[in-house]
Amino acid sequence: MEKTWRWFGKKDKITLDMLRQIGVEGIVTALHDIPNGEVWSLEAINDMKSYIESYGLRWSVVESLPVSESIKYAGKDRDELIDKYIISLENLGKAGVTTVCYNFMPVLDWARTDLEHKWEDGATSLYFDKVKFAYFEIYILEREGAEKDYSPEILEKVEAFKATVTDDDKQDLVNSIIVKTQGFVNGNIKESDNNPVALFKQLLALYDGIDRDQLRANMKYFLERIMPVCEQYNIGMCVHPDDPPCQLLGLPRIVTNEEDIEWFLNAVNHPCNGLTFCAGSLSAGIHNDVPALAKKFASRTKFVHLRSTNVFPDGNFIEALHLGGRANLIEVIRIFEKENPALPMRVDHGRTILGDEDKGYNAGYSFHGRMLALGQVEGVIATVQDEIKKHIS
Incomplete structure (x- = not known):
């Protein structure tokens, strides 16, 4: 898998020089200064792409090109917003940036109640x-x-x-x-x-009266509208699972388990319609067998997020060490290296350690914590690749 890193643009306190030094190969980012619903111009995309490439890296994944709320709940301006989204996809395709991570979660993206939960060793996590x-x-x-x-x-x-x-x-x-x-x-x-x-x-x-069936229909409508431009430029659209994978705030959540993933892949059964396999999000649902899901959906996965959680009997959960928790990342990596080895992968939601807490990083996106996780994951990938070579020989 390609070692990538989520980077929040030129204002990010973590620089591309730092990322190059720790072995990152690809960058996962977005045009964060452009408001939701506005077109990403080809000029702005190429400017970001050239900046990343000037450091010897590549823009591997867009995370994300946000889907406006009005598209999700089918507001009056839905078609206008989808038209703008299609233009942005077309411009990304022209620039050669062809993996796009997005989500279809209403209102709330990932949800946590504590951003600095203390571990016994003094580190913190979500x-x-x-x-x-x-x-x-x-x-x-x-x-x-x-x-x-x-x-x-x-x-x-x-x-x-x-x-x-x-x-x-x-x-x-x-x-x-x-x-x-x-x-x-x-x-x-x-x-x-x-x-x-x-x-x-x-x-x-805005979501009053919107249930799971209606949100599913809205997602299907969106995907059907964008698939022609995705096909033209071979853009892999990969939806992120709901985090946590359960219903929250009375809102429907429609990417929570095996049945949900199967539904959206079959609803618009096109090679460009795929999954961001977030092992951490899926592991936060006790109903999900993460390695089994990786095995089943490896061929439709376009992008992998590697992290894990510990889930407690009362339903609480914490970001686990990357080689711990219930996601079983060693087996997940083994599956993807065998089934779909060229995928971009990023470690996700690292702990806050070694002075990260004073740097003003975005919650969950520490430098040292993610660097430690990347080192752990890189070692697992190398071991698995060695296993595969020995098996072949």
Whole structure:
């Protein structure tokens, strides 16, 4: 697999020089300065591509070309926005950047309640606490009917948490769930916004009446519209699984398990319609056997995210060490090296270690933590490749 790295553009505190020195081969990035729904010009794409190539690297994957909310919920301007999306894809194709990661998650991208959860060794990582998330839904968002989505045991713990929660705790939840993650991921909410909770509630309201079947139909419509330009330029569109792979905030989530993946691949059964295999997102669902999914969908995978999680009996989960957790990355790597070995791969959501905490990196995207993970994964890949060579000989 090609060793790639998610890089947030020329303003990223992690430079391309740093990435070249640690063995990165390809860059995963986007035109982050262009607002959602606007066209990516060929000039802007070529400028970014040339900048990356000036460091001896290549622009391997676009992550992501955001799908506007109106496309997801089928707003009145859906077709206009898809037309602009098609122009952006055409320009990417002309520039030779032909793997595009995207997601079809309504409103909320990946969700965590703690961005700096302490480990015993002093490192920190991302964490999802079901009780804290339920408290956020019920008492901060005040989402109507939210209580119905939780068991009596969880609701009892929510009330206990409510009795001890401070204003700082509440602000931390807002920052973790809405502001510090969504701002750099999809731009719906920015850190400069005065009332992120109110804005978030407005976004949720756009999906009133949208269930799983309707969201699936909207995804199928989007994919059917873009497949001709993808075919023309051999662009691999690869959807990212929902993170975590379960229903949240009363919103439908439609890329959560084997049946969901099978559905969207068959709904638009085209070689350009594929999967971003995020082992971490899938592993956060106890219902998912990650290596089995890798085996089944290897041929339709266009891009691989390597990370893992530990899932606890209460439904909480934490980003695990890359060679730990329930994703079984050693076996996942073995599968992809045998079944689809040329794929771009990036390590994902590294721990914060060795001074990363003072650098202002985006949540989950530390330098030293991901560098450690890349070294671990690179060793596994080399070992697996050696296994394959010996087997062939």
